[in-house]
Amino acid sequence: MTTLHDKALLFRSMHVPGRPLVLPNAWDVASARIVAEAGAAAVATTSAGVSWALGYGDGDHLDRDRGLDLVARVAAAVDVPVSADIESGYASDPEGVAETVRGVLAAGAVGVNLEDSLRAGPAPLRSVPEQSERIAAARGAADAAGVPLFINARIDTHRLPAGDPARWRRETLARAEAYVAAGADGVFVLGALDAEAVTALVRAVSAPVNVLAGPGTLTVPELAALGVARASAGSSIAEAAYGLVARAARELLTDGTCGALEGGLAYGTLNSLLLAGPGR
DSSP states (O other), rough: OOOOOHHOOOOOOOOOTBBBBEEOBBBBBHHHHHHHHOOOSEBBBHHHHHHHHTTTTTTTTTTHHHHHHHHHHHHHHSOOOOOEETTTTTSSSSHHHHHHHOOOOOOOOOEEEEEEESSSSSSOOOHHHHHHHHHHHHHHHHHHOOOOEEEEEEEOOGGOOOOOOHHHHHHHHHHHHHHHHOOOOEEEEOOOOOOOHHHHHHHHOSSSSEOOSSSOOOOHHHHHTTTTEEETTTEEEEEHHHHHHHOOOOOHHHHHHHHHGTOOHHHHHHHHHHSSSOOO
């Protein structure tokens, strides 16, 4: 039987600059099974999709227990390594982040995304020292458990007021350097970045770089050529799925037709995915 430690080492090994780990993010057991069946080497959750599926808005509104319950369900449903998007750690202080990480490991996940956004208050981001302390707490909790958890430090400098691109770059790189020094294994810079920005990140950051792959972004082959080590869909697949719900509902209610539903997974195909697999 593969241990959590083994899965964590496997997940770490997947972060190779130029051969990025591609993560079509999932938000429930069914989407996780679909992603794994499609051939994904690992499954990562999207905090936005998870929150929406559980009836909450994204942005630190979901509580820890519900979030970890979903992580446990996903980890039990697939054989591949699972990384959990835990937003800002489901906690207000570093010890709370450590407690969340212990819960993530107990749930069976081997990676986390930990963001530096502040959803309330005058500043859009936590200060670098504060976020570094939270990352260090996460690292300490994982190390104490003996599991080489992959901590992906999400940098949300795209939330800063628009201004000088050079200033944005300096702030992003300063945060990346500090977060890696605090114990992060990789950095995830959110936003639709152009080739120049991605190249600067890859050259300057001493850890695997993760960027988004979705509508309006560079393609995975383009990101690979620039040296990216991880490409994530983020919430875009969940957004597309709910977009289909909206289009199909409007079409059925206004025209009485179901053209938007063409190309969906067959009932038998989807049902078989949930009847088979780990724990079945």
